[in-house]
Amino acid sequence: xxxxxxxxxxxxxxxxxxxxxxxxxxxxxxxxxxxxxxxxxxxxxxxxxxxxxxxxxxxxxxxxxxxxxxxxxxxxxxxxxxxxxxxxxxxxxxxxxxxxxxxxxxxxxxxxxxxxxxxxxxxxxxxxxxxxxxxxxxxxxxxxxxxxxxxxxxxxxxxxxxxxxxxxxxxxxxxxxxxxxxxxxxxxxxxxxxxxxxxxxxxxxxxxxxxxxxxxxxxxxxxxxxxxxxxxxxxxxxxxxxxxxxxxxxxxxxxxxxxxxxxxxxxxxxxxxxxxxxxxxxxxxxxxxxxxxxxxxx
Numbered sequence: 001x002x003x004x005x006x007x008x009x010x011x012x013x014x015x016x017x018x019x020x021x022x023x024x025x026x027x028x029x030x031x032x033x034x035x036x037x038x039x040x041x042x043x044x045x046x047x048x049x050x051x052x053x054x055x056x057x058x059x060x061x062x063x064x065x066x067x068x069x070x071x072x073x074x075x076x077x078x079x080x081x082x083x084x085x086x087x088x089x090x091x092x093x094x095x096x097x098x099x100x101x102x103x104x105x106x107x108x109x110x111x112x113x114x115x116x117x118x119x120x121x122x123x124x125x126x127x128x129x130x131x132x133x134x135x136x137x138x139x140x141x142x143x144x145x146x147x148x149x150x151x152x153x154x155x156x157x158x159x160x161x162x163x164x165x166x167x168x169x170x171x172x173x174x175x176x177x178x179x180x181x182x183x184x185x186x187x188x189x190x191x192x193x194x195x196x197x198x199x200x201x202x203x204x205x206x207x208x209x210x211x212x213x214x215x216x217x218x219x220x221x222x223x224x225x226x227x228x229x230x231x232x233x234x235x236x237x238x239x240x241x242x243x244x245x246x247x248x249x250x251x252x253x254x255x256x257x258x259x260x261x262x263x264x265x266x267x268x269x270x271x272x273x274x275x276x277x278x279x280x281x282x283x284x285x286x287x288x289x290x291x292x293x294x295x296x297x298x
Contacts, residue, residue, distance in 0.1 A: 004028060006152055007060030009053050009076050009083065011038040013234065014096070014123060015066030017130030018156050023047055025133070025155045030059040053077070057086030062149045063093050064156070066123075069242060070099040073107075089115030092149035096123045096137075098178060098243050101171040101250065108141075108167035117145035120167035121153060122174035127234060133158060138173045140164035175250060178243040179261045184218035185240070185281050186264035192223050193288035202227055202294050222282040229296040231279040238277040240268040240284075 004027050008019045011033040019042055023029050029047045032055065033039045039049035050056050053076050057063050063083050065076050073095055077084045087093065093111055095104065095118065108118040118141065125135030136159045143165060146153075153160045163169040191214070195205040206227055210220045225231065244265035251258045267284050276283040285293065 003061075003151075005030070005060045005062075007031070007056035007063040007083075008066065009033070009056055009063065010066040010072075011035070011042060012066065012068075013127035014130045014135075016042065017127055017132075018064065018066060018096075018123075018135075019047065020045075020131055021133040022152070022155055027152075027155060030056045032056050052081035053079075053083035054081045054086035057083040057091065061091055062152050063087070063091070064096060064152065065094065066096045068239075069097055070103050073097050073099065077107075077111075084111075084114065084116075087114070087116050090117070090148065092117040092119065092145055092152075094119045094121050094149060094152065096121050098122050098174050098246065099171055100246055101168045101175070104171045105166070105168045112142075117142070117148045118167060119145050119149060119153065120170040122170055123157070124174065124177055125158075129158070135159075137161065138163060138170045138177070140167055140169035140171075142166060172250070175243065175247050178240070179247045179258070181218060182240045182244045182247075182268065183260050183264045184216045185222050186267045186284055188216065188219035188223055189226075189267075189282065189285035190288070191219070192226055193285055193291050196291040196293070197288070222280075225280050225282040226285055227294050229294050231276075231283045233278055233280045235281050236278050237268055237271045237281050237283055240281055241265070241272050241277070244268060 006022055006027045007030045009032055019029050019031055023046055031039050031042050032050045043049035065073055067073055093116055104120045111118045119139055121137050121139040123135050123137055129135040135157045137153055137157045138161050140163045163173055206223055209215050244261055247261050270287045271284045276286055
């Protein structure tokens with residue numbers, strides 16, 4: 001079997017971009033998705049579609065999983081026709097979701113017991129960077145797992161960080177990144193909401209802040225969505241309900257206080273409860289009372 005053969009499960013915004021990047025870098029990519037039409041569309045562009053994760057695992061020595069959370073990863077591996085059934089000794093499973101680090105550590109042990117290598121490899125950067133091969137991978141794995149599939153990681157991304165010789169460190173760094181991302185989005189929304197409440201022109205405020213010391217990548221990126229009144233979910237409110245929940249669960253285990261993360265989590269929870277859970281995460285601004293949000297420009 002060619003060492004340029006790879007499997008990928010999950011063709012959402014990030015997974016589809018990764019699959020295209022791998023194909024552009026010389027890999028033959030075998031895919032499947034819960035939406036068969038997504039896999040068939042990728043196959044029509046060049047690649048191979050399969051109906052189940054088990055078939056992908058039988059076709060490729062390295063399987064990349066790009067699904068939302070630990071529950072979906074469990075289903076990919078151990079559900080009906082799961083990938084674990086198709087993996088043989090020496091295969092490698094690359095897990096790209098944001099998960100509880102302790103869950104990732106346990107998954108490594110479970111797969112290693114079957115002779116399967118495991119790479120804890122959460123990703124960051126968004127759909128655009130996934131599509132152009134510039135995303136970041138925060139990985140940790142045994143030297144044997146890196147030897148088996150490190151080249152796939154390097155082909156997927158612009159930056160691959162190798163953070164430890166066993167699972168867990170990658171997921172810990174990812175949830176710390178998510179702490180910052182969630183807090184930055186929440187405070188960006190708070191700042192824009194205050195400006196709107198005080199009658200400041202929203203476009204002018206955006207222009208000034210993005211050229212001043214108070215700017216952040218998240219303010220610049222997400223408040224542009226608010227100005228455009230476009231809440232199409234590139235990353236949804238409910239993603240941060242989940243991810244900040246993981247942050248707080250991790251800290252709670254050692255009684256470590258995270259007051260800003262806790263407040264941001266409550267803001268995303270409030271937005272979700274108000275019906276905005278599947279909107280873009282910038283929709284957290286909708287929790288603020290007494291403001292008139294920008295409307296779509298004609």
